[in-house]
Every structure is written in structure tokens, then in C-alpha cells.
């Protein structure tokens with residue numbers, strides 16, 4: 001059959017199909033056309049197309065309209081949407097470029113976390129359709145809903161109640177932040193646009209050991225209509241204030257960032273490692289005179305007018321303190337309390353950090369904020385290398401570890417120096433291998449020269465060194481320090497810490513047992529002192545302040561409380577000899593007078609200058625719910641500790 005006769009044969013059918021009524025056209029329109037054209041064009045409809053045609057016909061017959069219209073409309077709307085999106089992107093771009101002010105915030109800056117935290121709290125953002133869920137990390141100090149802790153479980157022996165935190169992660173709600181892309185929100189009556197974008201940057205030496213690595217960099221672009229970025233600046237200020245309001249009364253602790261980040265300098269040099277509640281000055285037991293002296297010295301130094309005073313006299317604006325005394329006497333505690341009093345962040349540097357070079361140290365000091373506390377702990381153990389001593393202390397310590405076997409071999413080598421020193425395979429022992437590894441490891445770490453004394457001095461008061469900071473160095477052995485380190489100008493004030501005096505022991509006792517002014521009383525220790533019915537007990541009692549005293553409002557049984565109905569304590573102000581309160585009383589049941597009386601008795605028992613506040617604190621912590629038990633057991637503990645110290649053993653059987 002030729003083409004002409006085929007057309008002549010097929011065309012009438014096609015015309016008939018096409019000119020059929022409206023309802024039949026829906027059924028037959030496309031399928032009829034395809035049926036007609038397929039032999040014409042010489043192809044067969046495949047099964048998929050046949051299924052499509054069946055569905056097509058069904059839709060057509062059900063809706064009573066030609067599905068071609070539907071397909072055409074969908075295509076039209078898709079095209080309009082595409083064009084619309086393209087136009088909107090172009091308009092957005094043009095608007096941002098010519099009609100909007102923009103501010104970019106990088107995720108390597110603290111402002112990024114301020115803005116993200118604030119955005120996460122915006123109701124409009126939380127309801128947005130495009131969000132990123134993040135696990136909200138909580139520090140040990142973050143406030144928790146204490147009622148949730150009632151998920152306590154009965155102990156296996158049925159005698160106690162233990163808190164159970166196995167589900168805490170599951171119960172913690174995630175934090176929702178705007179996802180990557182463009183968002184909008186209102187703030188103080190203005191319309192803002194937010195673009196969150198991420199790019200992967202190739203950093204040739206960002207990874208461990210300087211290996212190349214891709215790093216994600218996030219940027220927030222905040223835009224507002226108008227030519228002035230002022231509204232965005234206000235927004236950023238607001239986000240920052242909100243952030244610090246929630247972190248009020250906290251001390252931020254920073255340490256040097258990893259070597260890869262340190263390379264970028266300035267704000268990348270330090271990383272926040274902790275955020276802890278401010279340590280109140282009154283919790284550091286130290287002579288009032290000493291406290292007042294250092295507080296007023298620091299206050300004067302940090303005063304804004306002091307900078308001018310120093311500058312006029314050509315004195316570098318630096319202040320250094322040396323806290324020295326036996327371990328556990330409060331040197332670190334005072335440093336934190338001082339930072340808390342003045343609302344400063346603490347920057348802690350360990351000179352023993354194997355990755356820290358002298359250049360790093362200098363860079364770290366130069367990238368400190370205007371006012372801060374820099375803490376160099378245990379400076380005597382830092383292994384500072386004297387300039388005239390080429391061997392670092394670390395290498396000398398590795399020499400000490402050579403055992404007699406190696407010594408013997410070295411002696412042998414001396415006798416026959418030409419003979420190469422090696423062992424046959426069968427002579428190798430696992431211990432040899434371990435030693436080799438250790439030596440190899442040591443040699444790696446000593447490849448990096450330890451910090452020299454002059455390197456440290458240069459960092460803390462060299463010409464390029466930072467001004468405005470407060471430097472606190474702590475040590476247990478002040479006599480081991482180099483004179484150059486402690487000369488005036490580097491150390492302006494020395495604070496001596498001693499083992500506890502009687503007065504300090506008394507104060508520590510009171511601090512331990514005075515009523516907690518916060519919401520809840522600490523849970524009683526889990527191991528039961530007396531068997532009790534688990535069903536009737538709660539792990540702790542919620543207290544409220546009433547007339548200045550803490551009173552139990554739960555009515556619940558207290559674990560470890562021997563006799564809840566013990567008689568009221570006798571008054572102690574009758575002019576005669578004070579009577580000793582009886583029974584093992586819960587601290588909340590002691591009046592201030594009674595507490596001070598027991599504290600006095602406790603202090604009398606403590607030999608002055610023999611125990612550090614940390615040791616006394618440890619003893620009292622063991623008996624934190626039972627002040628009288630502490631008083632009664634003090635003598636036994638002292639005897640045990642004296643014997644322990646005499647035996648110079650570190651293993652303690654005394655609690």
C-alpha cells in the first residue's frame with residue numbers, strides 16, 4: 001500500500017473520531033488519534049502507552065472533559081511557576097543588591113550562635129515549613145525540670161530509689177532552626193529576609209596531621225529593605241543580649257583551639273569549652289583581708305580610667321597574680337570566683353599541651369579580648385626550658401625511663417663501638433616492642449620544642465603582647481619558679497594559700513550545711529540507711545522558703561533521715577554552756593545558731609594547717625546530709641588521715 005492510499009483510507013476514520021460529540025471526544029480524542037496515527041506512522045503502541053490510554057480514557061469519561069485540557073493546564077501552571085520563581089530570584093537578587101541592606105554572619109563567629117539561638121526561639125520561625133532539627137546539647141549546669149527526675153526507679157533490692165537518666169536523651173526536645181535557603185520574618189515592625197547557606201571549602205591542611213580536608217562553612221545573610229543596615233545591627237544586638245541574658249551569672253571557660261583552627265588566628269584561636277555558673281566569692285574560704293586586697297587591686301586595674309593612667313606614665317597595662325600554696329587550697333577556685341565577680345571570661349592555657357609552640361603562645365596572647373582572666377595553672381610543672389638548657393625537660397624524663405637492660409647494652413656498645421646494635425628477631429619481646437613504640441612516640445612529641453622560659457615571658461609581656469588582661473599563675477612550688485617569671489611587672493601580687501585554719505574549717509562546715517536557697521533540696525543518697533517503703537518515698541523533697549527557713553512542702557519521707565519526728569532542738573542562748581543538739585539531724589532542720597554551734601565544735605577538732613580545704617570538703621561531702629555525724633566522726637577521720645599521710649601512701653581507706 002502506498003502512502004496516498006493509506007491516507008485516503010485512514011483519514012475518514014480520523015475525521016469521524018475527531019468530529020464526534022463532546023463526551024466521546026474525551027474518550028476517543030487522544031486514543032483515537034493515536035490508534036489512527038500508529039499504523040499511519042508505522043509504530044505500535046507499547047503496553048505502557050496502552051495503560052496510559054486506558055487511564056486517560058477513564059479520566060476523560062469520569063470528568064466529562066478532555067484530559068488534554070488538564071495536561072495542558074498542568075504544563076501551563078508549571079511553566080508559570082518556573083518563570084515566577086526565576087523572576088522572584090532575580091527580583092530578590094536585585095532587591096538585595098539595590099534596595100536592601102545586608103549583613104553577613106559567618107558560623108566561625110560567636111554572633112552566629114547568638115542569632116541561631118534567637119531565631120530558634122522566634123514563634124514564626126518555629127512554625128516555618130522548612131526547618132533544621134538539632135539536638136539541643138545541655139551542659140551539666142543547665143537548669144532542668146526537676147519534676148522529670150521523678151522517673152526514678154526502685155533499686156533492685158527494693159530498698160532504695162535511684163534516679164534514672166536512661167531516657168533523658170529521648171525526652172529532650174530538639175531545637176529547630178531555619179533550614180538552608182531563604183526565610184523571612186518580622187522584627188520590631190520590619191520585614192527581614194534571612195538566607196542560610198552552606199559551602200564546602202577545600203582546606204589543604206585542615207585535617208588531623210595537616211591532611212587536606214573539606215570544611216563546611218555556613219553563612220547567614222540578613223537583609224532589610226532600605227539603604228541603612230541599622231535595623232539589622234539592632235537585631236544582632238538584640239540577639240546578643242538575649243543570648244547573654246540566658247547565660248547571665250555564668251563564667252565562660254575557653255582553651256586554645258586545635259592547631260588547625262589556630263592557624264586562622266584571632267577569634268579562631270580560642271574555643272569555648274565550658275560555661276559554668278559563677279562561683280560566688282563567699283564560697284571560697286580565704287582570709288577576708290586577702291580577698292579584699294585582691295578584689296580591690298583587680299577592681300582598680302580593670303577600671304576604664306586606669307588605661308589612661310598607665311598610658312600617661314608609659315607603664316604597660318598588665319597585671320599578674322601568683323597564687324601559691326599546697327594542692328587543694330583554693331587557687332583555682334579563687335581564680336574562677338574573681339572572674340565571676342568581674343564578669344570576665346577565663347582563658348586557660350596548659351603549657352604542657354604538646355601542640356603548643358612559642359609562636360602559638362604569642363598568637364594566643366595577642367588574640368585575647370580586651371578584658372579577661374588568663375589562667376596558667378601549675379606553672380612549676382610546665383617544664384619550661386631555660387635558654388641555656390638545650391634539652392627540654394620532657395626529653396630528660398624519657399632518659400630516666402631507660403632500664404638497666406638498655407644500660408647494659410649501651411655499655412656493651414661502648415666496648416665494641418663498631419658493632420651494630422641490633423637484636424635478632426627471636427630476641428624481641430613484646431615489652432621491647434612496647435618500649436620502642438613509647439620511645440618513638442616520645443621522640444615525636446619532643447620534636448616539637450617545649451616552651452622556653454623566654455618564650456613564655458615574651459608572650460606574657462613582650463612588646464607585641466596583649467594588654468588589659470589579668471594573668472593568674474598558680475603553683476604548688478613557688479620556690480621552683482624562675483626569678484624572671486615572678487619579678488614585679490610580671491607578678492604584681494602574690495596570694496598565699498595554706499591548709500585549713502580552724503576558722504576556715506568552721507566556714508567550710510557552715511557552707512556545706514547551710515540551707516540551699518535554690519528550688520530543691522539535694523536528693524538523699526540512694527543506698528538506704530533504713531529500709532523503707534519504696535512506694536511512699538520520693539527521691540527528694542521540694543522545699544519552699546518560709547519566714548527565711550526552708551521547709552519541706554512535699555511531706556515525703558526523706559531517705560537517710562533516721563528519725564523525722566526527733567524533738568525540737570534546744571535553744572542555745574540561755575547564757576549558760578551551750579547544749580549540743582542531739583540526733584542525726586537533717587541540715588534543713590538546723591537553725592543558723594545551731595549550725596554555727598556545731599561548726600564551732602567541728603573546727604575545734606581540726607588541727608590547724610594539717611588538712612587542705614579540699615580534704616575537709618571531701619570528708620564533709622561524704623556526710624552532706626548529716627552534720628552531726630560529721631562532727632562525731634571527725635576525730636576518727638583525722639586519726640586515719642594522719643596515719644595515712646605518715647605512711648605516704650596514696651591509697652586511702654579513710655573516708
Ligand SMILES: Nc1ncnc2c1ncn2[C@@H]1O[C@H](COP(=O)(O)OP(=O)(O)OP(=O)(O)O)[C@@H](O)[C@H]1O
Nearest residue numbers: 283284285286326327328329330331332333613614
Ligand atoms: N579555700 C577554699 N575554699 C573553698 N573551697 C575550697 C578551698 N580550697 C579548696 N576548695 C575546694 O577543693 C577543691 C579543689 O580546689 P582548687 O582546685 O581550687 O584547689 P587548688 O589549690 O587549685 O588545687 P591544685 O593546686 O591541686 O590545682 C574544690 O572543689 C574547691 O571547692
